[in-house]
Amino acid sequence: MQKRLLFDSPLLKVTISRLCQQLIEVHEDFSQSVIIGLQPRGIHLAERVRDELQSLIEDEIHLGYLDTTFHRDDFRRRDEPITPSQTKIPFLIENKNVILIDDVLFTGRTVRSALDAMSTFGRPAKVELLVLIDRLYSRDIPVEANYVGRKVNTIQSQKVLVELDEKQKEDHIWLITKEE
Amino acid sequence: MVNHERRMSQLKTKHLLGIKNLDREDIELIFQTAANFKEVINRPIKKVPSLRDVTVANIFFENSTRTKLSFELAEKRLSADVINFSASGSSVKKGETLLDTVNNILAMKVDMVVMRHSSPGAPHFLAKHIDANIVNAGDGTHEHPTQALLDTFSIQQKCGQVEGKKVVIIGDILHSRVALSNIFALQTLGAEVMVCGPATLLPKHIGELGVKVETDIRKALEWCDVANILRIQLERQQMKYFPSLREYSKYFGVNKQLLDSLKKEITIMHPGPINRGVEITSDVADSDHSIILQQVENGVAVRMAVLYLLAGVA
Numbered sequence: 001m002q003k004r005l006l007f008d009s010p011l012l013k014v015t016i017s018r019l020c021q022q023l024i025e026v027h028e029d030f031s032q033s034v035i036i037g038l039q040p041r042g043i044h045l046a047e048r049v050r051d052e053l054q055s056l057i058e059d060e061i062h063l064g065y066l067d068t069t070f071h072r073d074d075f076r077r078r079d080e081p082i083t084p085s086q087t088k089i090p091f092l093i094e095n096k097n098v099i100l101i102d103d104v105l106f107t108g109r110t111v112r113s114a115l116d117a118m119s120t121f122g123r124p125a126k127v128e129l130l131v132l133i134d135r136l137y138s139r140d141i142p143v144e145a146n147y148v149g150r151k152v153n154t155i156q157s158q159k160v161l162v163e164l165d166e167k168q169k170e171d172h173i174w175l176i177t178k179e180e
Numbered sequence: 181m182v183n184h185e186r187r188m189s190q191l192k193t194k195h196l197l198g199i200k201n202l203d204r205e206d207i208e209l210i211f212q213t214a215a216n217f218k219e220v221i222n223r224p225i226k227k228v229p230s231l232r233d234v235t236v237a238n239i240f241f242e243n244s245t246r247t248k249l250s251f252e253l254a255e256k257r258l259s260a261d262v263i264n265f266s267a268s269g270s271s272v273k274k275g276e277t278l279l280d281t282v283n284n285i286l287a288m289k290v291d292m293v294v295m296r297h298s299s300p301g302a303p304h305f306l307a308k309h310i311d312a313n314i315v316n317a318g319d320g321t322h323e324h325p326t327q328a329l330l331d332t333f334s335i336q337q338k339c340g341q342v343e344g345k346k347v348v349i350i351g352d353i354l355h356s357r358v359a360l361s362n363i364f365a366l367q368t369l370g371a372e373v374m375v376c377g378p379a380t381l382l383p384k385h386i387g388e389l390g391v392k393v394e395t396d397i398r399k400a401l402e403w404c405d406v407a408n409i410l411r412i413q414l415e416r417q418q419m420k421y422f423p424s425l426r427e428y429s430k431y432f433g434v435n436k437q438l439l440d441s442l443k444k445e446i447t448i449m450h451p452g453p454i455n456r457g458v459e460i461t462s463d464v465a466d467s468d469h470s471i472i473l474q475q476v477e478n479g480v481a482v483r484m485a486v487l488y489l490l491a492g493v494a
Contacts, residue, residue, distance in 0.1 A: 070220065070228035070258075070488075081492035083189050083209075084216040120225035 006133065006150060007173035009165070015149045016045075019130060020052045022147055023099065030061055032125070033097040038114050039067040039085035042102035044164045045132055049101060064089035066100075068113040087117075094122035099147075104160045105131040108143030133160055133173065191489045195307045195314040198323035199364035207368060211333050213485035214478070221257060221480055231260035234491055236292045237285050240317070241267040241278075244296055246452050246476065247317050247327070251294050254483035263290070278302060279309055286310055292487065295319075313490045321355050327451055328361030330482040332369055334475045335406055338447055343370035348400045350376045350432065351410035351459055354383050354421075358410060358451050363389055376400035377432060380421040397432050401442055408449040409434055409460050425458050435461040439469075447471060 007015070027033040030053065037046025043065050050063040069084035100114055111129060118124070132149035138156065152175065154160070161174040191206050199207075220228055236255045240248055248264075255262045265285065276284075282293065292313040295303050300322035307314050318324040336342050347366050353359045353375045366373045367390060374392035375382060387393050394400040401407060412428060422428050439446060448460070448470040456462050465472060 067216065069216075070230045075230055076233070076491060081190055081489070084213060086216070087219055116229070120220075120223050120227070122224065 001179060002177040003161075004175040004177075005172060006152060006160070006175055007171065009169055009171040012132075012171045012173070013168070015132070016048055016052055019147050019149060020049060020056065023049075023053065023130070024056065026128075027097060027099070029059060030057055031059060032095075033099060034062040034064065034091060034093060035099050035101060036064045036066050036089065036093075036114075036118070038100060038102040038110060039065055039069075039087070041104075041162060042100075045103050046101040048168075049130070062091045064091065064093075066114055066117055068110060068117045071113040071117040073109065073113065089121055092122060093118065093124045095125045097126045097128070098124040099128045099130055101130045103131065103162045104133045104135065105129070105143070105145050105148075106135045106138055106160075107140040109140060111143045112141055132162075135160065190492050194490065194493050195303070195316075196325050196486055196490060197303050197307060197314065197316050199325045199328050199361045199368065200323070202325075202368070204368050207329065207332070207365065210329055210482065210485050210489060211336060213489060214329075214333055214481045215337075217257075217484040217488070218478065218481040221477075221484075227257050227259060229259045230488055231255070231258040231491055234258075234291045235261040235263070235289065236294060236487070237263050237265060237290045238317075239265045239282065239285065239293060239295045241295070241297045241302075242318065244317070246479070247296065247324075250476070250479045251315075251317060251326075251483050254480050254487060255294075257480070258484055258487060260292075260487070263288075278306070282306055282310060286312055292490065313493070315486060315490065318357055320357065321360075322357050323361045323364075324357040325361050325365075326479070326483055326486060327358050328365040329486070330475060330479040331358075331362055331408060331449060331451065332365045332371075333482050334449065334471055334478045335371075335447070337474070337478065338471050339405065342366065345371045345406060346374070346404045347371050347406045347408060348374040348376050348394070348404040349408045349410065350397065350400065350434065352381045352412050352421075353377050353386060353410070354381045355413045356410050362408060363391055367391075374400055374403060378422050378428070397434070398438065398442075401434075401438065401446060402444075404446060406447045406449065407434065408451070410451065411453060411455055412459055425455075429458050433457075433459055433461065434464050436463045436467070439464060445469060449475060451475070 035046055035050055037043035050061050053061050065088045067085045067087040069082050128146040130147040131145045134145055134148045134151045135154045136151055159176045161176055163172045165171050189209055193201055294315045294317050296317040298320050300320035302319050303314050303316040316325055332342050349359050363373050374394055376394045379395055450472045
């Protein structure tokens with residue numbers, strides 16, 4: 001098994017800070033914008049993005065968590081169902097600009113199910129997608145991210161392993177290649 | 181380090197025939213999933229597409245309002261296709277056997293069967309002979325697993341946990357499938373269980389299930405944290421088990437004076453339908469300590485969880 005380091009803590013910090021600057025360019029004071037992290041792995045990134053934005057913007061940044069399990073299209077087609085996580089969206093998304101956040105964009109199916117799941121809460125004015133890692137050339141459906149931390153060329157059998165440290169000291173994101 | 185593994189889990193059984201076939205892990209998985217569905221049914225749009233390609237048949241050989249509505253709503257909230265069948269006005273009256281009736285329904289390509297039947301063991305019999313997932317919605321005086329799951333789930337939601345709680349089941353234990361399933365579920369989750377009722381309505385060897393037995397309602401209420409009060413099922417009683425409803429109400433009815441005299445708070449539950457003024461008075465049923473309507477709400481969430489998890493096993 002080979003491991004290649006894609007992100008460590010300092011690089012991750014710089015990248016999140018750059019993504020936040022890009023967000024502010026588009027969303028200005030965030031009065032009409034909200035952030036939604038996708039369960040289970042997107043929420044830690046979403047929390048960091050919210051914290052970074054909050055340090056730059058006075059008004060409260062709204063952060064919600066969205067679980068897409070019940071909206072997935074692979075239920076009864078995979079071996080075991082995924083255990084759902086909590087959904088918590090304590091604000092209205094009607095007519096807001098929503099920024100969906102996930103760690104890795106791979107086949108695009110999670111994002112599709114997230115768009116479906118989100119529509120049960122209302123009709124946003126605009127939806128954007130922010131991901132830390134975009135795995136190029138591996139999409140099953142036409143979904144692209146608006147904000148990308150890093151684009152990575154991968155093949156199907158490779159895996160991206162995200163290890164985020166709560167103290168933000170020992171973050172590691174690996175690209176793992178299994179030897180045949 | 182934050183855990184980033186996607187947890188996968190499923191029930192160890194393909195059918196929900198009774199609580200007896202579930203272990204603690206299964207029940208906790210159902211509770212966890214039910215909590216997620218409870219959030220779903222409180223959204224502006226209460227429907228998720230999980231069971232979009234699944235057809236469910238609700239086959240009720242016995243009357244039911246609440247359970248049938250609750251199951252049907254759960255199925256529709258999961259986007260399943262639903263067909264309903266009730267024994268009255270059907271070929272059952274023309275002499276068709278249970279297996280033939282169900283096989284005919286399955287020939288129309290049905291994936292899951294929710295069945296209520298007056299004979300104990302009817303769903304177990306079906307599970308041996310047909311391919312679909314079977315959910316027992318009550319079989320005679322035997323088990324009513326989803327009711328027990330929603331009762332224990334309601335206790336968990338109200339009290340934080342089921343483990344260590346003292347629960348008394350009051351009333352007609354002899355004819356009650358709710359009582360038996362509740363005893364199994366509560367014991368599996370680590371609660372202490374007592375049954376209380378007139379001696380004629382307590383099965384002779386019920387103590388062997390590991391429950392306490394009490395015929396004095398005051399002592400029972402003084403002991404418990406939660407009281408689950410059952411309906412007097414006159415339709416199942418072939419003979420007189422007590423002299424009159426008035427006398428039952430006098431000695432085993434739960435009323436406000438009785439609860440007030442205990443000087444402690446007891447959570448009141450009832451699986452419905454309520455005979456107001458018989459086993460429970462209106463002021464108790466409608467009080468703040470009663471979670472009867474929460475039980476109904478939780479019922480939909482629990483049934484969604486059961487259907488969702490069973491569909492995942494197929």
